[in-house]
Amino acid sequence: xxxxxxxxxxxxxxxxxxxxxxxxxxxxxxxxxxxxxxxxxxxxxxxxxxxxxxxxxxxxxxxxxxxxxxxxxxxxxxxxxxxxxxxxxxxxxxxxxxxxxxxxxxxxxxxxxxxxxxxxxxxxxxxxxxxxxxxxxxxxxxxxxxxx
Numbered sequence: 001x002x003x004x005x006x007x008x009x010x011x012x013x014x015x016x017x018x019x020x021x022x023x024x025x026x027x028x029x030x031x032x033x034x035x036x037x038x039x040x041x042x043x044x045x046x047x048x049x050x051x052x053x054x055x056x057x058x059x060x061x062x063x064x065x066x067x068x069x070x071x072x073x074x075x076x077x078x079x080x081x082x083x084x085x086x087x088x089x090x091x092x093x094x095x096x097x098x099x100x101x102x103x104x105x106x107x108x109x110x111x112x113x114x115x116x117x118x119x120x121x122x123x124x125x126x127x128x129x130x131x132x133x134x135x136x137x138x139x140x141x142x143x144x145x146x147x148x
Contacts, residue, residue, distance in 0.1 A: 024147070031128065038124035042117050043087075049121060051080055052106065052114045055090060060103035062095070071148060089113060 015022065035046035044052075054066050067077045081104065084090045089110035095101035106114065129137045 020147075024144075034128060035121070035124055038120050039117055042113060042120065044113070044117055047080065048084060049114075049117055051077075051084065052089065052110060052117075055104050055106050055110070056114060060093075060105045063092075063102045063104065066104065084110070 032046045035049070039046060039049055050070060051066070054069050055061060063074055063077060063081075066072075067074045070077065072080070081090060081092060085092060087109075088107055091105050091107055092102050093105070095103050132140065
């Protein structure tokens with residue numbers, strides 16, 4: 001067997017200090033925890049809030065359009081829909097034109113929960129933007145959008 005390659009510790013420090021992927025992942029986890037904590041009294045996670053909000057449209061969206069919006073593969077989206085469906089917050093039905101497609105709608109209970117969650121989200125969002133004192137949240141959103 002060959003000798004293992006040694007990676008200098010300086011490389012570890014370089015990655016720790018400069019890796020955009022690492023910093024975005026850390027920030028994403030911290031933001032998710034912040035919003036999870038805020039939405040917990042409603043029995044929602046930040047991901048579930050985003051998913052429910054993505055269904056709040058004039059016409060029921062397809063799984064494909066929501067998975068694209070949330071940058072989530074269809075299998076993961078389907079798994080995330082199931083608990084919301086079991087709670088009676090959403091309905092998933094076959095499409096009218098193409099029975100193979102699946103359309104998702106908020107139920108009255110889902111709309112009511114989402115309505116209760118929006119003020120909580122607004123407050124948590126305002127608090128989060130306050131943490132960016134001296135920064136431009138609009139620029140941050142634009143930069144993150146460019147990366148996605």
